[in-house]
Amino acid sequence: EADIYQTPRYLVIGTGKKITLECSQTMGHDKMYWYQQDPGMELHLIHYSYGVNSTEKGDLSSESTVSRIRTEHFPLTLESARPSHTSQYLCASSEGWGAQYFGPGTRLTVT
Amino acid sequence: DQQVKQNSPSLSVQEGRISILNCDYTNSMFDYFLWYKKYPAEGPTFLISISSIKDKNEDGRFTVFLNKSAKHLSLHIVPSQPGDSAVYFCAASGSNYQLIWGAGTKLIIKP
Numbered sequence: 001e002a003d004i005y006q007t008p009r010y011l012v013i014g015t016g017k018k019i020t021l022e023c024s025q026t027m028g029h030d031k032m033y034w035y036q037q038d039p040g041m042e043l044h045l046i047h048y049s050y051g052v053n054s055t056e057k058g059d060l061s062s063e064s065t066v067s068r069i070r071t072e073h074f075p076l077t078l079e080s081a082r083p084s085h086t087s088q089y090l091c092a093s094s095e096g097w098g099a100q101y102f103g104p105g106t107r108l109t110v111t
Numbered sequence: 112d113q114q115v116k117q118n119s120p121s122l123s124v125q126e127g128r129i130s131i132l133n134c135d136y137t138n139s140m141f142d143y144f145l146w147y148k149k150y151p152a153e154g155p156t157f158l159i160s161i162s163s164i165k166d167k168n169e170d171g172r173f174t175v176f177l178n179k180s181a182k183h184l185s186l187h188i189v190p191s192q193p194g195d196s197a198v199y200f201c202a203a204s205g206s207n208y209q210l211i212w213g214a215g216t217k218l219i220i221k222p
Binding site for chain 2: 004040098105107
């Protein structure tokens with residue numbers, strides 16, 4: 001079973017604040033992903049990384065940025081949060097091209 | 112345009128009976144399919160997968176069937192248990208290895 005952690009689990013912040021959502025995995029997986037998901041909707045890929053110093057934007061346009069300085073760590077940053085960023089953010093990792101394993105998610109509310 | 116569709120937003124099944132969740136896809140280049148289970152406020156949990164070279168894969172109470180000509184896959188859960196109540200997502204990947212997700216089906220197991 002993959003061990004992947006996300007903090008915070010819940011976050012309520014005001015418009016214009018800068019936030020960083022943390023994601024760490026202890027499995028040594030080379031690939032990591034960030035998804036955004038709203039209730040009743042599919043998961044949308046917003047960022048992915050195939051290894052250290054490798055990051056790419058996903059299919060869903062996002063105003064967030066990511067970094068991958070260490071294999072185990074893949075934080076997501078929003079420079080200036082807006083109400084439209086309110087959503088659930090899910091981090092995942094995978095070994096190769098197999099199944100992706102997810103963290104518990106961060107529920108973000110921007111007021 | 113959604114490439115992976117789960118046309119039933121919800122499904123209610125009696126405990127002990129079979130649950131059948133369906134998924135359709137439009138992209139014939141997809142060659143790997145996965146099912147995930149998601150509880151509220153948690154990340155998706157990987158259940159079972161199938162490669163396009165197979166038409167059936169079984170793991171305990173879970174069986175996935177793939178009909179490539181119909182571009183259809185289904186997840187069978189037998190027997191259904193109360194803990195199976197969750198949202199089930201199907202996902203597909205092709206040559207770029209990124210997962211494309213359906214919108215999910217909420218399964219309710221009635222006692």
